[in-house]
Amino acid sequence: MLHIVNKSPYERNSLESCLRLATNGSAVLLIEDGIYGATKGGSFEGKVQAAMAGVKIYVLGPDLSARGMADRVIDGVNVVDYGGFVDLVAEHSNCQSWL
Amino acid sequence: MFTSSEDMDTDEGGVIKQFMFVNRKAPYGTIYALEGLEVVLISAAFEQDVSMAFIDDGVYELKKAQDTKAIEQKNFSPTYRALEGYDIEKLYVEKESLEARGLTEADLLVDVIVLDRAEMAAKMAEQDVLISF
Amino acid sequence: MPMVEVAGKSFEVDEEGYLVNLADWDENIAGYLATEEKVDMTESHWEVVNFLREYYAEYQIAPAIRVLTKAISKKLGPDKGNNKYLYELFPYGPAKQACKIAGLPKPTGCI
Amino acid sequence: MKIGVLVNEGPYTHEASDSAYQFTKAAIEKGHEIYRVFFYHDGVNNSTRLTEPPRDDRNIVSRWSELAKAHSLDLVVCIAAAQRRGIMDENEAKRQGKDAHNLADGFRISGLGQLVEAGIQCDRLVTFGD
Numbered sequence: 404m405l406h407i408v409n410k411s412p413y414e415r416n417s418l419e420s421c422l423r424l425a426t427n428g429s430a431v432l433l434i435e436d437g438i439y440g441a442t443k444g445g446s447f448e449g450k451v452q453a454a455m456a457g458v459k460i461y462v463l464g465p466d467l468s469a470r471g472m473a474d475r476v477i478d479g480v481n482v483v484d485y486g487g488f489v490d491l492v493a494e495h496s497n498c499q500s501w502l
Numbered sequence: 503m504f505t506s507s508e509d510m511d512t513d514e515g516g517v518i519k520q521f522m523f524v525n526r527k528a529p530y531g532t533i534y535a536l537e538g539l540e541v542v543l544i545s546a547a548f549e550q551d552v553s554m555a556f557i558d559d560g561v562y563e564l565k566k567a568q569d570t571k572a573i574e575q576k577n578f579s580p581t582y583r584a585l586e587g588y589d590i591e592k593l594y595v596e597k598e599s600l601e602a603r604g605l606t607e608a609d610l611l612v613d614v615i616v617l618d619r620a621e622m623a624a625k626m627a628e629q630d631v632l633i634s635f
Numbered sequence: 636m637p638m639v640e641v642a643g644k645s646f647e648v649d650e651e652g653y654l655v656n657l658a659d660w661d662e663n664i665a666g667y668l669a670t671e672e673k674v675d676m677t678e679s680h681w682e683v684v685n686f687l688r689e690y691y692a693e694y695q696i697a698p699a700i701r702v703l704t705k706a707i708s709k710k711l712g713p714d715k716g717n718n719k720y721l722y723e724l725f726p727y728g729p730a731k732q733a734c735k736i737a738g739l740p741k742p743t744g745c746i
Numbered sequence: 747m748k749i750g751v752l753v754n755e756g757p758y759t760h761e762a763s764d765s766a767y768q769f770t771k772a773a774i775e776k777g778h779e780i781y782r783v784f785f786y787h788d789g790v791n792n793s794t795r796l797t798e799p800p801r802d803d804r805n806i807v808s809r810w811s812e813l814a815k816a817h818s819l820d821l822v823v824c825i826a827a828a829q830r831r832g833i834m835d836e837n838e839a840k841r842q843g844k845d846a847h848n849l850a851d852g853f854r855i856s857g858l859g860q861l862v863e864a865g866i867q868c869d870r871l872v873t874f875g876d
Contacts (some may be wrong), residue, residue, distance in 0.1 A: 404627045407872070409765070420558055423598070424623045435761045435781035446541060462536070466761075481854070492870050493747050495780070499632040500873040502534075502754065519866055534754075537827060542856040547699060548866065569824075576695065584694035587702050587799055631865040633752065634873055639752075650843035 406458075409435035410449040410460035417501040420475040422450065427457040430492055432483070434463040439441070441467070455479055463488060519630035520551045525560030527635060529579070530570065535563045536578050538635035546588035553592035553629075554585075555622065556614070561599050564610040582612045596622045604618075641667045653741040660688075662736030668736045669694075672727070680724050682711060687737040697739045700730050749752075749773050750864035751783040754875030756791030757806035758799070763792050766874040767809060774817055782820040782864045783810075787875070790828040795820070795850035807850050814852030821853045822860045 406425050410417040421431060431454075433441045439460035440451055445459045451460060464482045467473050474484060483491065492498055523542050529535040545552050556564060563582070570577040582615045585593070600606065607616060617625060626632065636647050636655060642663040647655040647666045652671050654660060665684060676684075682691060686692060689699055699720070708716020715721075723734040730742060751770055766848035770780055785792055796806040823833060829842075835855050839847035849855060852856050865871050 409761075409874075416558060423619055424557070424596075424626060426627045429627065434765060438763075466765075485768045486776060488769055489773045489776050489778065491774075492749065492872055497627075497629055497632060498870065498872055499626060500634050501635045502526070502634050502873065502875040502876065513694070517866055520757070521862075521865060538838060540826060541786075541861060543699070543857050545862045547701070547859065548862050550862070550866065578695055580693060580695045584696060584698070584702075584739065587706060594871065631871050632873075633861075633865065635876075650841070 404429040405491050405498040406431045407498060407500045408433050408437040408440065409500070411436040411439040412450075413439060413445065418447070419450070419497075420457070421501045422454045425454075425458050430459045430461060430495060432461040432463065432488065432489060434466050434488070438467045438470060438472060441477055441480045442472050443477050444475065446460050451477060451480075461487070461491060471490060514574060518549070518551055519631070520546060520628065521631045522553050522555055522629040524555045524557060524626075524632055524634040525563055526558040529546055529558040529568070530560040530573065530575055530610065534635040535560070536576075539578060539581055541633065541635075542585070542590060545586060546590055552590050553594060553625075554590070555626065556593065556595045557622070558596075558602075559597050561603060561610075564589070564593075564595070564612060564614065565605070566611045568611075579611060579623055585612070593623060594622060636717060639667065651741065654738040656738065657658050657738055664715070665736050668738070671720065672725075672735060674725060674732060674736065676736075677724075679715075680733075682715075683707070683721065683729065683733050684737045685725060685734055687733055688708065691737070691739050695728070697734045697742060703729065747778045748868045748869065749778050750781050750868035750871040752864075752871060752873040752875075753783060753785050753789040753792060754787040754859065755871065756788040757797065759788075760876050762874040762876060763789070763806050764804075764812075766872075767813070769804070769817070769872065769874070771813065780817070780819055781868045782860065784861045785821070785823045785866055786827050786858075787863065789875070790823045790829065790831055790833045793823045793828075793833055793850050793853040794797055794848045796848050797850075811850050817852045817876040819852070823849070823853050823855045824858055824861070825855050825856065828855055857867075 408418045412418040438444045449474050449493050460480045462480050464484050527534040568577055568579040593614045594617050597618045598618050636649050638645050638647055646659040649655055706714045709724040751766050753763055753766045773780055780787045799805050834847045835849040836847045
């Protein structure tokens with residue numbers, strides 16, 4: 404399953420809820436303001452690091468660059484473009500957007 | 503109304519999918535809960551395997567004793583009780599979301615199935631289509 | 636929108652003749668709406684119209700047609716809870732005509 | 747693969763419509779079939795042809811119209827959500843007795859059943875919203 408999160412974890416609980424309800428082996432794609440969840444140095448980084456033991460984390464490059472955060476990505480998080488977003492949707496049998 | 507699987511086959515090419523409508527927003531502050539419910543009611547006509555999940559503030563949609571007179575919005579909470587008549591009986595509520603908000607099943611206006619986070623996660627993972635509001 | 640007066644009470648209907656304010660509804664208005672639909676109200680018609688009003692009061696929606704037939708079947712018996720019976724009473728569609736006469740909101744035509 | 751897209755927010759306030767557009771374009775480029783793009787909630791506001799953004803900004807509405815024209819996309823606006831928010835095509839405006847209509851090229855107004863049907867027919871349904 405692919406989970407899509409578009410909210411900053413510093414503003415809303417979407418990423419936290421997503422990580423609570425994502426089964427092992429699923430993928431999480433961070434887009435729009437969600438990209439802040441994939442960045443280093445913030446108080447949420449530890450939670451993302453811990454989650455990476457069970458789920459794969461991806462972040463949308465165009466949204467990352469737009470916000471000046473391209474050089475702050477947590478190690479082990481995969482950066483994808485819109486084509487990569489499409490591939491993730493195709494590779495997983497279903498997807499849920501944590502609006 | 504289709505009652506047998508044979509009828510279903512001719513109607514939608516034999517496809518019955520698992521649809522889950524994921525509700526994570528409280529009512530009235532935004533329109534998502536109300537318009538989400540409208541989709542759920544329409545989906546009943548398509549004879550799919552429909553369920554609703556109430557997670558996070560979505561559990562507030564089912565709180566008893568809603569009275570909207572003074573905010574001049576329509577109180578659509580009674581409509582959740584009509585779902586049974588639409589054969590939508592799988593209303594899943596996440597236990598952790600209820601507890602975090604100091605609510606229990608007794609506070610809710612319909613019968614629900616309470617799932618813990620692991621059960622809810624498994625339920626979501628097995629769906630064909632998830633539509634979230 | 637057009638104003639109509641029936642039995643000394645005036646009320647508003649929309650372009651398609653639906654009652655605008657649900658709270659205005661009474662049996663005289665229902666009678667007027669039925670005449671506009673060319674429906675001759677009998678006891679059987681009233682039974683369905685009143686059922687719809689009760690359903691709306693309880694659930695705040697007009698039921699889908701298959702839900703209506705099922706619910707009527709449960710309450711008034713299977714000889715009344717079927718499409719054939721309801722279409723005989725309301726030839727242009729029970730969802731449209733009976734809801735209109737019952738003063739329920741206009742269906743948004745979602746399917 | 748057949749993909750359906752659901753857009754739940756209007757243009758400009760949220761990035762949802764931009765993301766949905768870029769996703770749709772990328773999916774077409776990858777050879778997937780976009781079965782339908784459905785606009786719901788404030789998403790219906792993506793279909794008003796009265797939109798007039800500054801010249802140095804993208805025109806979200808006409809961009810959807812052009813993509814629809816180039817790839818015969820089915821852009822469907824929910825009728826119930828559209829009526830609430832003042833989006834009308836010519837027929838609907840007539841039916842409701844309104845003096846204007848504003849649906850942009852390439853969009854059509856239809857029922858919520860079209861969203862459920864997209865869910866049934868598509869291999870994937872991707873939601874963009876707030």
